[in-house]
Amino acid sequence: MTTRILFVCLGNICRSPAAEGVTRALAGDADLSLDSAGTGDWHVGNPPHPPMQAAARARGYDLSPLRARQISPADFDAFDLIVAMDAENLANIEELRGGAGTPVRLFTDYAEGPEDHVPDPYFTGDYEGALSLIERCARGLLRDIAP
Ligand code: 4NP
DSSP, X not given: OOEEEEEEESSSSSHHHHHHHHHHHHOXXXXXXXXXXXXXXXXXXXXXXXXXXXXXXXXXXXXXXXOOOBOOTTXXXXXXXXXXXSHHHHHHHXXXXXXXXXXXXXXXGGSSSSOOSOXXXXXXXXXXXXXXXXXXXXXXXXXXXXX
């Protein structure tokens, strides 16, 4: 059965589209349906931020087809798992929950390491560090859901 996973960050132009694209590329035969969204609406309809697209492309991930959208309460029914990039995302997602039982987790929960969030390269400028962490989180997530 298909596992539906939504990756969520603030703007949906850096971290969560990268998480979606990297996880899709690493998923192999896993039966997954992946999407991403932002808690904010500033960039709705926009492709991923060009520096993130370039850094991802250099590692073999094509993020160019992705377009930003904002998370909505309906996503709790449309997905089996919602994955947040940081604690602020997590809190904002929880505000939309209503009565749904859908699990919401931090992406870094799946990486074996000390990190407790994916730092936002839109503000830090560290696209390589973000992608390296996202790759570790994605591998851990894939091990967790499709062992
Ligand atoms: P993201 O990064 O949450 O990783 O997509 C951001 C990009 C843009 C903004 C915030 C975060 N912004 O406020 O425009």
